[in-house]
Amino acid sequence: MTLFVAEKVDKLFPGVRALDGVTLSLEAGSVHALLGENGAGKSTLIKVITGLYRPDGGRLLLDGAEVTFGSPHESASAGIGVVHQERNLIPGFTVGENILLQKLPTSRGLVDRAAIRSEASRWLAELELDIDPDQPVTELSVAQAQLVEIAKALSVESRVLLLDEPTASITPNEADRLFRVVDKLKNDGRSVLFVSHKLEEVFQICDTVTVLRDGASVLESGALSELTRDQVVDLMVGRVHEALSLPPRSVDRSVAPLLELSGVGTATGHADVDLAVRPGEIVGLYGLVGAGRSELAKALLGLDRITAGTVRVRGVEVRIKNVRDALRNHKIGYVTENRKEEGVFLEQSVSRNIAVTIWDRLRKLLGYVPAKAESALVAQYVEQLGIRIASPAQLAGTLSGGNQQKVSLAKWLAAQTEILIIDEPTVGIDVRTKDAFHTLIWDLAANGLAILLITSDLPEMITLADRVVVMRDHRVQGEVSNDHDYDRMSQQVIRLIHAEKVIA
Amino acid sequence: MKRFVKTTEMTLLVICVVFFVFLVIASGGDLVGANSLKVLLQFLAVPILIGLAQMVVLAVGQLNLAVGAVGGFAAAAMGVMMADHGVPVPLALLFGFLLAAAAGLANGLLVVLTRINGFIVTLATMTVLLGVQYRLVGTRTVDAYPAGLKSFGSHALFGVLPLIFLVALAVAGLLALMLRRTVPGRQLLASGGNPIAARLSGISNDRSVILAHTLSGAILGVAAILTVASSPGVNKSIGGDWLLPSFAAPIIGGALLTGGSAVVLGTVLAAFIVRFVDTARAEFSLEPSWVNFVVGAVVLGSVVLGQVRTRRQLRRTVVKAPDAAVAGGVS
Amino acid sequence: ATGCSTKSSNDSTGGTAGDDASTGSTGGPVTLKDGSSVKLALIPGGAHPYFQPWKATAELDKTEFKLGDVTFDETGEWDQSKQNNVVTSLAARGFNAFGIFGVSPTDINTTFEDLKSKGFAVGSLASCPAGDTNSADFCLSTDVEAAAYKAAKATIEAIGGEGTIVHLTGNNVDSNTQRRIAGVKKAVGETGGKVTELPVVTDIDKDLQTAQRSVADLLAAKGKDIKGIVTTAYNPAVAAADGVAGSKLPIKVVAIDDDAKILSGIRSGGVSATVAQNPVGQAYVGGWLLALLGSKQCTMKTPGVIVDSGSFVVTKDNVDTYDDERKAKTKELQTEFASQLSCQ
Amino acid sequence: MSAPVSETATAALQEPDQPPSSSRGGRTPWWANQRIGLLILVVLLAVLFGLLRPAFFNQQLVVFPLLRDIAMFTVVGLAQLCVLSIGHMNLAVGRMAAFSMMITGISYDLWHFSLYAGLLVGLIAGAAIGALAGWVIARTGVNSFVVTLALDFLLLGLIPLVYTALTDNAAFVTKPDGMREMRNYSLADICIGNVCGSPAVPQLALFAVIAMGVVGWIYSRTKLGRELLMTGTSVKAAELSGIPTARRVITAHAMSGCLAALAGFMLAVSTGSIKATIGEEFMLPSFLGPILGGTLLAGGFISVWGTLLGTALTSVIRKGLDLLGVGLESLNIYLGLILLVALSTDRIRTVLSERQEVRQR
Numbered sequence A: 001m002t003l004f005v006a007e008k009v010d011k012l013f014p015g016v017r018a019l020d021g022v023t024l025s026l027e028a029g030s031v032h033a034l035l036g037e038n039g040a041g042k043s044t045l046i047k048v049i050t051g052l053y054r055p056d057g058g059r060l061l062l063d064g065a066e067v068t069f070g071s072p073h074e075s076a077s078a079g080i081g082v083v084h085q086e087r088n089l090i091p092g093f094t095v096g097e098n099i100l101l102q103k104l105p106t107s108r109g110l111v112d113r114a115a116i117r118s119e120a121s122r123w124l125a126e127l128e129l130d131i132d133p134d135q136p137v138t139e140l141s142v143a144q145a146q147l148v149e150i151a152k153a154l155s156v157e158s159r160v161l162l163l164d165e166p167t168a169s170i171t172p173n174e175a176d177r178l179f180r181v182v183d184k185l186k187n188d189g190r191s192v193l194f195v196s197h198k199l200e201e202v203f204q205i206c207d208t209v210t211v212l213r214d215g216a217s218v219l220e221s222g223a224l225s226e227l228t229r230d231q232v233v234d235l236m237v238g239r240v241h242e243a244l245s246l247p248p249r250s251v252d253r254s255v256a257p258l259l260e261l262s263g264v265g266t267a268t269g270h271a272d273v274d275l276a277v278r279p280g281e282i283v284g285l286y287g288l289v290g291a292g293r294s295e296l297a298k299a300l301l302g303l304d305r306i307t308a309g310t311v312r313v314r315g316v317e318v319r320i321k322n323v324r325d326a327l328r329n330h331k332i333g334y335v336t337e338n339r340k341e342e343g344v345f346l347e348q349s350v351s352r353n354i355a356v357t358i359w360d361r362l363r364k365l366l367g368y369v370p371a372k373a374e375s376a377l378v379a380q381y382v383e384q385l386g387i388r389i390a391s392p393a394q395l396a397g398t399l400s401g402g403n404q405q406k407v408s409l410a411k412w413l414a415a416q417t418e419i420l421i422i423d424e425p426t427v428g429i430d431v432r433t434k435d436a437f438h439t440l441i442w443d444l445a446a447n448g449l450a451i452l453l454i455t456s457d458l459p460e461m462i463t464l465a466d467r468v469v470v471m472r473d474h475r476v477q478g479e480v481s482n483d484h485d486y487d488r489m490s491q492q493v494i495r496l497i498h499a500e501k502v503i504a
Numbered sequence B: 001m002k003r004f005v006k007t008t009e010m011t012l013l014v015i016c017v018v019f020f021v022f023l024v025i026a027s028g029g030d031l032v033g034a035n036s037l038k039v040l041l042q043f044l045a046v047p048i049l050i051g052l053a054q055m056v057v058l059a060v061g062q063l064n065l066a067v068g069a070v071g072g073f074a075a076a077a078m079g080v081m082m083a084d085h086g087v088p089v090p091l092a093l094l095f096g097f098l099l100a101a102a103a104g105l106a107n108g109l110l111v112v113l114t115r116i117n118g119f120i121v122t123l124a125t126m127t128v129l130l131g132v133q134y135r136l137v138g139t140r141t142v143d144a145y146p147a148g149l150k151s152f153g154s155h156a157l158f159g160v161l162p163l164i165f166l167v168a169l170a171v172a173g174l175l176a177l178m179l180r181r182t183v184p185g186r187q188l189l190a191s192g193g194n195p196i197a198a199r200l201s202g203i204s205n206d207r208s209v210i211l212a213h214t215l216s217g218a219i220l221g222v223a224a225i226l227t228v229a230s231s232p233g234v235n236k237s238i239g240g241d242w243l244l245p246s247f248a249a250p251i252i253g254g255a256l257l258t259g260g261s262a263v264v265l266g267t268v269l270a271a272f273i274v275r276f277v278d279t280a281r282a283e284f285s286l287e288p289s290w291v292n293f294v295v296g297a298v299v300l301g302s303v304v305l306g307q308v309r310t311r312r313q314l315r316r317t318v319v320k321a322p323d324a325a326v327a328g329g330v331s
Numbered sequence C: 001a002t003g004c005s006t007k008s009s010n011d012s013t014g015g016t017a018g019d020d021a022s023t024g025s026t027g028g029p030v031t032l033k034d035g036s037s038v039k040l041a042l043i044p045g046g047a048h049p050y051f052q053p054w055k056a057t058a059e060l061d062k063t064e065f066k067l068g069d070v071t072f073d074e075t076g077e078w079d080q081s082k083q084n085n086v087v088t089s090l091a092a093r094g095f096n097a098f099g100i101f102g103v104s105p106t107d108i109n110t111t112f113e114d115l116k117s118k119g120f121a122v123g124s125l126a127s128c129p130a131g132d133t134n135s136a137d138f139c140l141s142t143d144v145e146a147a148a149y150k151a152a153k154a155t156i157e158a159i160g161g162e163g164t165i166v167h168l169t170g171n172n173v174d175s176n177t178q179r180r181i182a183g184v185k186k187a188v189g190e191t192g193g194k195v196t197e198l199p200v201v202t203d204i205d206k207d208l209q210t211a212q213r214s215v216a217d218l219l220a221a222k223g224k225d226i227k228g229i230v231t232t233a234y235n236p237a238v239a240a241a242d243g244v245a246g247s248k249l250p251i252k253v254v255a256i257d258d259d260a261k262i263l264s265g266i267r268s269g270g271v272s273a274t275v276a277q278n279p280v281g282q283a284y285v286g287g288w289l290l291a292l293l294g295s296k297q298c299t300m301k302t303p304g305v306i307v308d309s310g311s312f313v314v315t316k317d318n319v320d321t322y323d324d325e326r327k328a329k330t331k332e333l334q335t336e337f338a339s340q341l342s343c344q
Numbered sequence D: 001m002s003a004p005v006s007e008t009a010t011a012a013l014q015e016p017d018q019p020p021s022s023s024r025g026g027r028t029p030w031w032a033n034q035r036i037g038l039l040i041l042v043v044l045l046a047v048l049f050g051l052l053r054p055a056f057f058n059q060q061l062v063v064f065p066l067l068r069d070i071a072m073f074t075v076v077g078l079a080q081l082c083v084l085s086i087g088h089m090n091l092a093v094g095r096m097a098a099f100s101m102m103i104t105g106i107s108y109d110l111w112h113f114s115l116y117a118g119l120l121v122g123l124i125a126g127a128a129i130g131a132l133a134g135w136v137i138a139r140t141g142v143n144s145f146v147v148t149l150a151l152d153f154l155l156l157g158l159i160p161l162v163y164t165a166l167t168d169n170a171a172f173v174t175k176p177d178g179m180r181e182m183r184n185y186s187l188a189d190i191c192i193g194n195v196c197g198s199p200a201v202p203q204l205a206l207f208a209v210i211a212m213g214v215v216g217w218i219y220s221r222t223k224l225g226r227e228l229l230m231t232g233t234s235v236k237a238a239e240l241s242g243i244p245t246a247r248r249v250i251t252a253h254a255m256s257g258c259l260a261a262l263a264g265f266m267l268a269v270s271t272g273s274i275k276a277t278i279g280e281e282f283m284l285p286s287f288l289g290p291i292l293g294g295t296l297l298a299g300g301f302i303s304v305w306g307t308l309l310g311t312a313l314t315s316v317i318r319k320g321l322d323l324l325g326v327g328l329e330s331l332n333i334y335l336g337l338i339l340l341v342a343l344s345t346d347r348i349r350t351v352l353s354e355r356q357e358v359r360q361r
């Protein structure tokens, strides 16, 4: 039975036709995948369906009757629940209140805290989450926050549940819990829309699929059982997508490391961290969410205090004061995992976002930066990374996630660094771009850059790294030399993670 | 409770107590005399209210430059109604209160409908209302209203607790209850804390903004009533010194200019601290120049302290967090 | 509480415009021949009850001296820049004779010079420029130091010549305030130590609530030691009268000006005395002089002369009659100025 | 060493079909531009007032003082704009002006400095006090609102103490050579050959032109300006991009203090003396100009022209009402209402332009 249909939906933004006659239909008791590259219009479609955007054409049908939603409130009342791609929690509120915000329980005119606690606990339990409903959401980790949002969407008890990249920042095991819930909903006869760039997941849990390309639906409600992974990818990309093949690359082990940590301890709790990265080498830093990898990177950049051990750059012991110092004096760059808050300047133009690290180099007398030189450089990187923009003056905040990630990386390429720390580079990035990123990172190493790659995406790690250093609880558990064989490597790495603590 | 110990409120409370004890000792115990205490509290009523009036709009990430003008205008209106037109006291007060609330509502509606920056809107309404206030009273000081109102304004329970102070506390209590425990209150704070998220949760940010401005106006209406009741009279200068203190109290009290924080207690405590400075000025016959100097130092000192606190706290939580995060690890 | 009987200050302020006209012969000692070319602007520093009599007196000037036009413009709002703007705007509208209360005594000469250089008649009314020069044609103002001195004397008398008094006043960094502080100091000094003065409380004239709070705090902290309060600014005067009455302390309050609110305080006994000034005389005599100068009928023999417009101690005894004294002073002022003029 | 991206990677990253980079891409039509809207408003109001009162165009008595005012408040606005650009506020603009002018006054009175030497000393003092505010903010991380408010109180205490100690009348009245001329001279006093400027334009306005030029240049052309704006958009991202954000905070506040000093000087010259109360009326106008002109309170976007226009709008309204002889009973009422109505038209224009844009596609 068809629960919901979006028919020939159009959505225009100044300068962009985000949706161009898209049709999507959702069946009861089934999980439907919505796929497409970054910027294809997936999130926009979801925002149209939930009444956040007014469509410029087309219509929505719920149970066969046409509906229009003027606000998220209306769509929620009609039984449509949603987890948006961006995190949307109220910082000052508790977990419980955030979960039940759409419909706060009251008794005698006052918000009923006991009811919030018990009801929120129910939804947290559904996700097998051990979080105190009274905890402020500001104390949650990224993954926890994501799960709380899912609990929030579940709490509406909607007949249609839209999930926009819910698994982008949670661990596989948390994802599994989510999938169990999705299964349950499906068996209850509800309809779930699932957006993800992780095709394994899609094939694991979805029944049907709609593929978007450039705002148009190129496949409507195809049965996933009849499609192969490559077919889906080709549909998304719009041509035959070559599987990733990386040219051989070897690391000269005799060369002294560019970056070398020994016995490093930090104010955030690291201890005895040893690590070395040579020119032309990709060292992977693997660990579960919260293992302390990003924090280690930040301590290296002087953003946190290093309390013990030594850091050597090109063999010389250094004390890096801040990012500027790292960039200028040591040629170290850091591509952050927190794209929205730390990676890009959402309210600034793409041009400025990319140029921010090169003004030092371009500036003339009195700090004058010639606009021509600036835009030429920017154009070069926009071109090289294939960043999809209407004009360099476009605000970075209006780009799709993947393109924002490219911008975030572009600025460090432009900075001409020699040591690059790349943190979770492909979270929320589509398959093709991901492959491209991998080629790019590979390529940078081949060109002699020393790369420290932090990623929680094990396949990515095994594809790219020369060595994998495994971290847990702010300590190095051990190191595995990578032979790029997924099955063997993944076992080794997981085993390391769960091995008894190394004796210091 | 455990969380409270680490808050700005706690810092302020400590400062308040220390300051008070210091003043008591400095005055040779005089300050705890009934009359001194009464005077101390009497002049806290209005500062508390104007701080709260600013706090509610800060809570939705707006600001209200018209606090003084709304209050002054409402006070002038009440005074003129009673003195020149013989309107009975309760009616005049009610009407003045409604005028202030309506002015707040107008601010809210203008912000929402015109999408003009709230700063500019309230600046414009401030200008208009100052004009109206002058038109109402000119250069006169109006005071011909029934003595009953004045005795309410100066009466103190047990000779210590001024009624108007209790009214201010009651308003603070109600506001706290509303922001903490009612649905509109929570929605208001949600809009301030993260407008996009609030909108996605079906909350109308516009409604929150209008509600906040209206509440602000209503609180100012109460402040105007207390002013009329306790001042020698009403003239065009009423409200003239409300703007800066209205910001100082909530901000010292821990409010974020970006919205989302409800710091009723902090605002009240900050008002106390500022009041203690006044008391010190009289006690030590300080030149106003020195007083200003001290105020500057106290403000800076208290907030720097608070900042150091939260920073240390942050560091601690980050160090502690891993166990919690790892708990969900791969199996 | 103190008297609850305030009506509009315009009708109960000491002296109305009409009274002063009747004191002199029409046009005063020197008769104005033709005022029709004169457009007179009276410009106070801002809105303040003190200046309200100017408004009516300006109208009187117009009818009595048959002036081309008069205006009373208080939109300067106690800001010298704004006041300068008001002045030039009025000039652009055709006004050519200006009686100005300069907001900033140290700046106002500059404004006067500007106007003089454009050929306008200018009088400094109700306050004189700071320093030794007055660039206006004349200054007709209360000698603020003398007025404060009188007020302090009245306070000392009210407390019986012995005890502690305190002086409440306005903006500390205003040269008139400094003069007032000096006047009070002088009177206290003359008692040879019998009267002592607490540190002056300044900067409480901005608004009534600040004044009220400061008075209350002062009374709470030092009330028992204080025998008299002398105020030389409006809001502190209102607040002190009210605060003392409320506290039931036996403190004598001496106020400034004769706004309705304060006069009712005198009548009810809440205020021991006030020092009235002569705004009506300033506007009346000032208008007359400016008309003579503006119509080019006369010039000042010594440009920039400074004349005291008078100040009068008002107590319960003379509250109904002090205005006669004031009118007499106005008449005297005209004669005094007549001797300063050289006329065609 | 550079980090070139190889052909393979680039090829892989290329979009199959680049979107047509539309020439109009995302731009709003010219008539919806806030600055142009303001300009039209200012001109319309000036014409309206001129029709009602032809004296509005009196060069010497109206235009000259009006431009002098606009010039001064534009500089005041720029002082605020500098800190707004990083998302901060300076509640002590006025007091910083007073503080710097106090130093200038001392330099005239006690050290007998020349006019420009005194100005320079004042500018340095302003920059220093601003830098101090910035330093405290950067070091403690306390909100700029609180720090500058506290600093305001501190200076409010300090300045009178100094004045009472050093002067009789709470003002420095020594006027160095050239000060009087600076107040009254217009472009008519500047001649090249026998072509002279307009008598309606005060020479003092040149300071504003210079300030606008310098500030505009910094924000649009230099590394410093760009970095300030980036800091204003996101401190975290700026820090992680290698921008020394603490130093930028200090710079922004120092610029603010320096411009406040310049505004204070312009006020002192145009009213006549250097006194403790200089700048008391600066605070609200300092925000009004930039914000009307489109500068964001949140930081990251500024408009120098907008600041001039925003300032001009309010000054023109006030001057017009002055000339119409509107008394204090109505002045503020009209002032506020005209402002609201004028700005609502701005909103209407924006809405119209958005509609039109979607329709065009």
Ligand SMILES: Nc1ncnc2c1ncn2[C@@H]1O[C@H](COP(=O)(O)OP(=O)(O)OP(=O)(O)O)[C@@H](O)[C@H]1O
Residues within 6 Å of the ligand: A013, A014, A016, A017, A018, A036, A037, A038, A039, A040, A041, A042, A043, A044, A045, A085, A398, A399, A400, A401, A402, A403, A428, A430
């Ligand atoms: N508010 C907006 N204003 C202008 N353009 C927008 C806006 N939101 C989205 N777009 C544009 O619309 C297109 C579709 O974006 P959308 O976010 O729907 O992509 P997506 O498929 O969700 O991509 P991703 O996988 O990266 O999340 C993109 O080109 C994006 O730049």
Ligand SMILES: Nc1ncnc2c1ncn2[C@@H]1O[C@H](COP(=O)(O)OP(=O)(O)OP(=O)(O)O)[C@@H](O)[C@H]1O
Residues within 6 Å of the ligand: A138, A139, A140, A141, A142, A287, A288, A289, A290, A291, A292, A293, A294, A295, A296, A337, A456, B318, B320, B321, B322, B323, B325
């Ligand atoms: N957004 C956040 N909010 C609260 N705590 C966080 C947040 N991000 C990380 N943490 C905490 O900081 C600690 C270290 O995190 P860090 O980011 O360095 O780990 P990581 O190994 O890089 O993992 P990931 O970056 O994938 O989360 C963890 O205990 C984690 O819980």
Ligand SMILES: O[C@@H]1[C@@H](O)[C@@H](O)CO[C@H]1O
Residues within 6 Å of the ligand: C048, C050, C126, C127, C142, C144, C176, C232, C233, C234, C256, C257, C277
């Ligand atoms: O007495 C003063 C006058 O001298 C003038 O300053 C105006 O205010 C009054 O209170």
Ligand SMILES: [Mg+2]
Residues within 6 Å of the ligand: A042, A043, A044, A085, A164, A401
């Ligand atoms: Mg998306």
Ligand SMILES: [Mg+2]
Residues within 6 Å of the ligand: A293, A294, A295, A337, A423, A424, A454
């Ligand atoms: Mg990380």
